[in-house]
Amino acid sequence: MxxxxxxxxxxxxxxxxxxxxxxxxxxxxxxxxxxxxxxxxxxxxxxxxxxxxxxxxxxxxxxxxxxxxxxxxxxxxxxxxYKKTGSLLIAFNEESMEAVHKKYTRGIKNGVKSLKILTKEEILAIEPNMNKNVYGALYSQxxxxxxxxxxxxxxxxxxxxxxxxxxxxxxxxxxxxxxxxxxxxxxxxxxxxxxxxxxxxxxxxxxxxxxxxxxxxIEPKKGQYFILDKNQGSMVNHVIFLAKSENDKNTKGMIIAPTINGNIIIGPSSQNPCNKEDMSTTVFGLNKVKSLAKDVIPNLDFSKTIKTFAGLRPKVxxxxxxxxxxxxxxxxxxxxxxxxxxxxxxxxxxxxxxxxxxxxxxxxxxxxxxxxxxxxxxxxxVIRFNELDEEERNKRIKENPLYGKIVCKCENISEGEIIDAIRRNPSPTTIKGLKFRTMVGMGRCQGGFCMCSLIEILSRESNKKRLRWDGDKNSLGDKSMEKMDG
Ligand SMILES: Cc1cc2nc3c(=O)[nH]c(=O)nc-3n(C[C@H](O)[C@H](O)[C@H](O)COP(=O)(O)OP(=O)(O)OC[C@H]3O[C@@H](n4cnc5c(N)ncnc54)[C@H](O)[C@@H]3O)c2cc1C
CATH class of the missing domain: 3.50.50.60 (FAD/NAD(P)-binding domain)
Structure with a gap:
């Protein structure tokens, strides 16, 4: 019991x-x-x-x-x-600036520290790629x-x-x-x-x-996203939220932000309730996100998209x-x-x-x-080899030469890191599980070059002979592999 x-x-x-x-x-x-x-x-x-x-x-x-x-x-x-980046809730006109002031008052009531209203000049000084028509913002440290x-x-x-x-x-x-x-x-x-x-x-x-x-x-509400390549990573320095005026349904929850991995994440869209398993993205949803984001950071280059995906909000x-x-x-x-x-x-x-x-x-x-x-x-x-300094890397490679064998060239992930992830409890049994633990295959090619090596390492380490491909239909290049008994 x-x-x-x-x-x-x-x-x-x-x-x-x-x-x-x-x-x-x-x-x-x-x-x-x-x-x-x-x-x-x-x-x-x-x-x-x-x-x-x-x-x-x-x-x-x-x-x-x-x-x-x-x-x-x-x-x-x-x-x-985890990284504290600070955020800007930005307004492009007087009406949405009212929403910014309301959030400031709410924040004070909630005991949030270090809130500040910023002027256009102050915003452009810390976010130089922002649309020059920006009106004002709430900064939250x-x-x-x-x-x-x-x-x-x-x-x-x-x-x-x-x-x-x-x-x-x-x-x-x-x-x-x-x-x-x-x-x-x-x-x-x-x-x-x-x-x-x-x-x-x-x-x-x-x-x-x-x-x-x-x-x-629970009525799931879908949100769709873009992830842009690391070469777009310097387009924003803070988490950027778009303030919405009273009657504005379009901008709800829209965010442009750096990711912990150095990419840019843009989204989510807000759509009507859908099926609990429906993680598909749509041209309509993504285009809406793209056009809103371009209004905020006009030079965002969406041709540098490395992934699109959807998440489901568990709305009561x-x-x-x-x-x-x-x-x-x-x-x-x-x-x-x-x-x-x-x-x-x-x-x-x-x-x-x-x-x-x-x-x-x-x-x-x-x-x-x-x-x-x-x-x-x-x-x-799991040790992130690319976060170590030269001396520490050499020490690791001396202890275990597999740290010197790079499997994922986009993210610089070594075989040593992958094996470290597999030998943990709970141990990942899928390619997705490996990705989530090591960031392997999360870069520009989305696993295009390292997938075969990953399958080989995972099957060898988990001692499985028969493998079944379980194609993930909604995310390009993101195949997951499931072990079968045997
Ligand atoms: C689009 C979107 C954007 C968001 N952005 C943010 C953000 O920026 N910041 C933030 O703080 N929050 C954000 N959230 C909210 C955040 O993601 C969730 O609040 C959080 O992940 C919920 O975690 P959970 O453990 O409750 O749910 P889940 O992660 O869904 O965990 C529930 C688990 O239960 C399992 N399960 C279900 N049924 C059964 C069963 N019958 N038997 C056994 N297992 C079962 C499921 O498989 C699942 O793994 C966002 C959410 C969405 C959808």
Whole structure:
């Protein structure tokens, strides 16, 4: 019998597992995909929001502020790539400048520090590629960028290191509760647990309905993006948000930002609800993003696009008069079931503070938790060879010559790094999993040159003879490979 069963190994499930692994609890995480970070966490803008956007008094506003306080320490402990870039919420006319002032006031109410209204001249001094017609902006020093895949991989690795059982490829399809025990049926087995924590992202409504009453519904909203080559990386220095006036539906959430890997990310579009599995991009959606971005940074060169992709926001169907807040609470009808649902933006930012809130709810259910003596808060990421200085590189190559064998020439990733990633727990079993951990194949050629070597290394290291190609239809050049038994 487990004390805690967590459903979903995205950023939220990962941080919840890691937080609870500090205590003497028997914990399991179920993930339906072959790897962690396979849901909403996989495809988003990867911005660490400073917290001026959420409505004051909401759970979002509180958790965003708390997250900003703890984020640097969390990233240090888990070796997550994170950079504070600062952001500009820009306006091109008086009407959208009103929205900028409203966000400033909101930010002050939310306790956001270092907010400042900038003039046109001040903006152009720090963002020289900006459209010269810019009117004004809200500068926020605390905004940052992060590696979104690491936001699930790192806490999951650390949780596993601290004794949590991670069961990938185990979709939960039925939950029953009898007296104080949940009976959880997955594709492989039946498990028992005292508490169930529903961190299933887009599918959290379905998990809730398996055991609870229908209390919310998730309606995915798609956002589409461009990633531009690193040679466009200096086009913006800050995260650029486009302020929208009251009636403007077009600019919602539009961002142009540097990525942690040195590229530029542009998007997302905002579209009507769609299917939960529909990650396709469309000419219509991408063209909308492109034309808005060109209004802001006219010299952006879209011929340098290396990838387009889509992400799905897990939007709850709240009534018009209800606040579009996170749902983080023990289910009103089923004691011991904790729903962590509707975690859209700034959910990546808030994952560490959501975990702290969930821990308090668990304590309300199970009583005071006993800290473990041997909890290890630290995890090291895969060595990034191209981040090392000459001396350190030579030292590594001497210890292991595979660090001198470059597999991905675009991103300068060595075979040593790939093997380091494969030998971790959880170990990636797909090319995508390798990409998320090492950035291999994420560069200009998108794996065109290194794919065969990657397949060879992965099959050799995982000792598998038969491999099945599982073409990813929606992203050019992004094929994933799945192992089969044998
Ligand atoms: C377009 C877009 C842009 C965004 N930009 C930002 C941003 O810049 N900054 C920010 O802070 N936030 C951003 N967000 C929000 C952020 O991405 C999410 O809040 C966060 O990733 C949610 O993580 P999660 O763990 O709740 O969900 P997920 O990552 O979806 O994890 C849920 C997991 O549950 C698994 N699962 C589902 N059903 C089952 C089942 N039956 N059995 C077992 N496993 C199951 C899924 O496979 C999945 O891995 C953005 C979101 C989108 C869509």
């Amino acid at each position: 487990y004390d805690i069963a967590i459903i979903g190994a995205g950023a939220v499930g990962g941080f919840v597992a890691r937080e609870l692994s500090r205590y003497n609890l028997k914990i399991v995480i179920f993930e339906k995909e072959v790897d962690v970070a396979g849901g909403v966490t996989k495809a988003n803008t990867a911005i660490i929001h400073s917290g001026y956007s959420p409505k004051p008094g909401t759970i979002k506003a509180k958790l965003n502020r708390e997250a900003i306080e703890i984020f640097p320490q969390v990233c240090k402990e888990l070796d997550i790539s 605390d905004t940052g960028i992060v590696n979104n895949w690491d936001m699930a991989i790192a806490p999951c690795e650390n949780a596993v290191d601290n004794g949590v059982a991670l069961r990938t490829r185990e979709k939960v399809y039925r939950i029953n509760k009898s007296e104080d025990t949940f009976y959880i049926d997955t594709e492989k087995d039946q498990y028992q647990s005292k508490v169930v924590i529903n961190c299933a992202g887009l599918f959290s409504d379905e998990i809730n309905q398996m055991v609870g009453k229908k209390s919310f519904k 169907d709240f009534a018009e008069d209800e606040e579009n807040d996170f749902i983080i609470e023990e289910d009103q009808h089923v004691g011991g079931l904790i729903n962590v649902a509707g975690i859209k933006s700034p959910g990546l930012t808030c994952a560490p503070s959501i975990a702290l809130m969930v821990k308090d709810i668990v304590e309300n259910i199970l009583g005071k938790l006993q800290p473990k003596d041997d909890f290890n808060p630290y995890r090291k990421k």
